[in-house]
Amino acid sequence: MGLAVSEYQYYEFVAVDRPLTVTQQRELRSLSTRARITSSSFVNDYQWGDLKGDPREWMQRYFDAFLYLANWRTHRVALRLPIAVLDPRTAAQYCVGESACSWATRTHVILDLYSEDEDGDDVYEGGGHLAAILPARAELAAGDRRLLYLAWLLCVQGREVNDDEPEPPVPPGLGELSGPLGALVDFLRLDPDLLAVAAETSMPLKEKTPSMAALSRWVKSLPEAEKDDVVVRLLRGGDAHLRSELLARFHGTTPNESTGGRRTVGELLAAAGERWLERQRLAREREAAERERRERAAAAAREQHLNALAGRQEQAWQRVATMIETKKPKEYDAAVALMSDLKALAERDGDTEAFHRRVRQLRERHARKPSLLDRLDRAGLR
Secondary structure, three states, X not given: OOXXXXXXXXXXXXXXXXXXXXXXXXXXXXXXXXXXXXXXXXXXXXXXXXXXXXXXXXXXXXXOEEEEEEOOOEEEEEEEEEOOOOOHHHHHHHOOOOOEEEEEOOOEEXXXXXXXXXXXXXXXXXXXXXXXXXXXXXXXXXOOOHXXXXXXXXXXXXXXXXXXXXXXXXXXXXXXXXXXXXXXXXXXXXXHHHHHHHHHHOOOOOOOOOOHHHHHHHHHHOOHHHHHHHHHXXXXXXXXXXXXXXXXXXXXXXXOOEXXXXXXXXXXXXXXXXXXXXXXXXXXXXXXXXXXXXXXXXXXXXXXXXXXXXXXXXXXXXXXXXHHHOOOHHHHHHHHHHHHHHHHHHHHHOOHHHXXXXXXXXXXXXXXXXXXXXXXXXXXXX
C-alpha cells in the first residue's frame, strides 16, 4: 500500500455454515464489479470509494463473519451464530456499548466489535486477519464464553460502562487465550494490562471432552421425540452447529465460571492502571541495569585497550607522526584518536607531564596544518 494513497478500506465477508447460492452471488455482484466473490466469501478494498451495501444487512442475509479495516485506524469484526448455540440474552449481557453490540434475527445472533485507535500503528493491509480470528467463532459456538468477555472488556476500555457496574461472569481460561482469541485481541487492540487484571480471577481452562458413559446416560434420558428430531436434522445435513448445540445442552451452564465477588469496572480500570505503572517501573529498572552493564563492558574493554597500549607508547607516537605526514583527513582523524588513547593512558598512570610535552612539540612542528590543529583542539589535545 503506497503512502500516496489517501484512503484505504478493506472489507471481507465469509460464509461458514452454508455456501452462498448462485442468486446470492449475483446479488452481491450487482453491488460490486471489482470484488472477489466466491460461494463462501466477498473481499474488496477501496481507495477512492466505499462499499455499496450495509454490512449489518449483509451479515443478516448472507454471511457468518465480517472484518473491516481502514487506514484511519478503524478496525471492526462481526460474527453471526445460530441462536441454538448462543442465546441472544447471553450475548447482550456482555455486548453493552458501541465497541461491542449484539442483535438478534429470527434465527441468529450477531456480535459487532469495533475499535478505533488514533494513536495506534498504521496497518494498511487487511488480508489474513479474518482467517486468523475466524476459529474463535467455533469456540464460541462450542460454549467457550471468553470471546464475549473480551467484547465486554472492549466496552470497558472505551469507557462505555459505568465505574460502579459489576463485571459479568468471568469465563475460565482468560489467562491462556487460544490463537484465534489472541488474534482478535491484537486486531481490536485490547489493553494488555486490562486483560491481565481481568484474567486474575479466571479459573484454568479444563478440557470438556465428556466420557462415553456420561454421553450414553444423557442420550438415554432424552425424550424419543427429541432423538428423532436430531436424527432427521443429521440426515438432512446443512446444520453445521448440531454437535455444538447438543454438547452445550449436555454441559448445561459453562463450568468454572467465576460468578461470586465480581469486581466493578472502576476496580478493573484502577488495577490495570497500577499494573501499567508497575510495568513502566520495571522497564526503567531493566533499561538502567542494561545501561550499567554496557557501561561496565565498555569500561572493561577500554581498560584492556589501554593495557595493550602500555609499554608501547614510543611506537604509538611514531605511528602518529607517520599518519600526520600523509596529510590525509582520515589519517589525521586516526592520529588524533590514537593520541586520545595516549592521553587516557597518561592520566591513568600519572604521566601527564610527559604527554603534554609531546603534544606541544607536535603542535609546534605542524603549526602550518590548520586542519590538524583544529582536530587537536576539538579533542582537547593542547
